[in-house]
Amino acid sequence: MKKNKFLTKCFFFYVIILFNNIYAQNKLFKYDLEYKSNQKKDSIILKKMVLDIKDVSISIFRTEQQKISDSLIAFTGLGSERDMTFESQFYVKKDMSKDEILKSIETIFREIFFIKIDEKFDWEILPEKNKIVNFNVQKAKINYGGRSWTAWFTTEIPIQDGPYVFKGLPGLIVKISDDKGNYNFNLTEIKNGNDKVYYRNKGLDLTWDQYKKLLENYYTDPFARIKSMGIPVKKDDGHGGMVSVDMKQESDGLRKMIRENNNPIELNHKIDYK
Known part of the structure; x- marks a missing residue:
């Protein structure tokens, strides 16, 4: 797994200042997702992901292209980027007010489905601490989806959220990876979000x-x-x-x-x- 990519210390210092007014507007967090689509091979796929935080309680995790596509659909009814396989889709909507996590998939015919994630997120917060760029982070572990995960979170960003389905730690998840090195999420950038956040909100529920x-x-x-x-x-x-x-x-x-x-x-x- 190649080395993590993070912004410069000066940028993150600016980010911390921004969070003094964190609840004033929507936020956008960018993550790199590096994963193995075939665990028997060494090749790594890199996807540029975004986590939109809307009105504090709603968050949407998806690729950068899916975010663009959702906006196009809202204005024109036409979107872009359709995956030919389901296993490579990582679109997740969280509603903190309902304590609800929905994984979304889209078919090549633009049918939208939602699967409710019912697994309990029982984090084990460990005493080990570290520093990622200039964020003070703490270690935590969890089992999810048949994998064992290690996360690093920071209380300097008071948002109990993170990439994909992961949430519930006392701060933003900066990094999380499974113990086999198959999936690795790394925070790369933090920005102020747009006033309007467009995302999938209609579809059929699936078990x-x-x-x-x-x-x-x-x-x-x-x-x-x-x-x-x-x-x-x-x-x-x-x-x-x-x-x-x-x-x-x-x-x-x-x-x-x-x-x-x-x-x-x-x-x-x-x-x-x-």
Whole structure:
């Protein structure tokens, strides 16, 4: 895992001053997510993530592109960036007033689903302290999703939140990683947020069992709906023309990609694709 990336000490000193007026406006925290989509390989995927804090009680964690897409949808009805697989989606909404955490996924047809996270966040706060850039941080541990996690949080930022589903420590989570080195979240930047925060707020609720069934059906025939519509599918031939898509070849390729990138963050809900 490559070295953590943080801003300069001068920047973070400025950030601490900003937090003297923390409740006056929305905040935005940027994180680097480095993870292994295949735990048997050394290759690392880097995703630029953002945590929007809206009106103190609502937070949205997603990629930078998903944040842009949510804004486009709000204004035009059209968004961007759709993942072809579900295991690589990390969109989470937290409502602190309801003590509710929702993991959201989106299909290639822009269907939105929400899964309620019911696991208890029983943190073990340890006496060990450290300094990340010029934040004083303290160590904590937790088990979530079939993984053991170590976090470093700072009470200098009085927000009991963090990346992805993680929350409930007496300060912002600056860094959190699992003990196998498969997932690593690092805070990289803090900014004042926009007055308006656009995010997914409509969709169908799923249980984990229903989510599993959705993924299994998708793996069995990824383009079933497209084929059922009888619409001819074409793609760029690389020379300015269009050629028909071999749907069997495309499906086989996607199933192979799903099998080879099957290291979900919720390891306890992993599907053994054949």
